[in-house]
Amino acid sequence: MLENEVATLIIDTLNLRVDPSSIDPQAPLFNEGLGLDSIDALELAMSISKKYGFQLRSNDENNANIFASLSSLSKHIESCRTT
């Protein structure tokens, strides 16, 4: 399932010491929850671009929603991926 794959990508990219299955798909990724910041987001976006073949852009008004949770990020990847 893509959600698990994205959870693993997040953990590998950011070198987090948590188990992929322990990430609540609905919990916030930024500030609270996993506590990611904008530098993590950049690094994550670079990994996503490499693995799924599309680039996250700053002018997407939905960015706040896309990055709201693991679940929303996975859905976005699903709809944009080229690989």
Place this chain on the structure above:
Amino acid sequence: MSRHWLKQSERGSLFLIRLITRITLLLGRPAGRLLLYPITLYFVLFSREARNASRNYLKRVVPQPIGMRHIFRHYHTFAATILDRVYLLSGRQDYFNIDIRGETLLLEQLKGGRGCMLLGSHLGSFELLRSLAATHPDISVKALMYEENAEKISQVIQTLNPEIADMIIPIGRPDSLFQVQEAVELGEIIGILGDRVALDDKQVKVRFFDQTCRFPAGPMLIAGLLKIPVVLFFGIHQGGRDYTIHFELLTEGFHLDREQRWQQITEWTQRYANRLEHHTRQAPYNWFNFYDFWDETGNTPK
């Protein structure tokens, strides 16, 4: 050292910024410059926090015992650059004698069509960078800064020069750095100040003025992730209308190693801190971090 105290001293300098900006806009530079003396004197006499903040720093750089004249000179230098900032932001570089050193270093980094990072500090005036826009209209600069600060400054900028407001990229949103990445791809310069760390920032410890000090890891992390060159920027007020800009090449770009990442970031940040210390010693009254920079609790304002 309580957090309250830190906030107080920083609020004091914000008050000074607003007051001087208004006066300058109202009365012009010559009258504004005359008024700097009574304003600075009043501020230094009546704000114990302000005196403490200045003394706590000056005792590290000035070999003599710190007296009122040193503290006065410190705040007067600060006030004078705020006044000049109003002119720089409204595009009146012609007022100043600006001696620019190492500009070709910066221009060379832009030759490949990819942008670079311009890493500044709270030493002297970062707004001097505006003079670059006058001499090189083809070069575009974006400044990355905290949203709260950006908003405060934006109000001032909006009245002076609305064009500049578009140049600010607010940090702290998940997609803030996508804007930075896109700007770099377009060959633009990203300006960032590398000497203030906020509580929840990623940080590294480096040596600065013979003490261990926290610096933000962000600038070098961003540079490493985007593999862009980093050029240092120091804009020093020499008194009167005279300023000196120093551009120095820190790195042409480096590859972040997964295992060695924090050693790399610490090393590059240390090199930045070394150059910052060098220029601070050359121009000690240009240091405009008016809070306990060496405070070990890390309670520094943004």
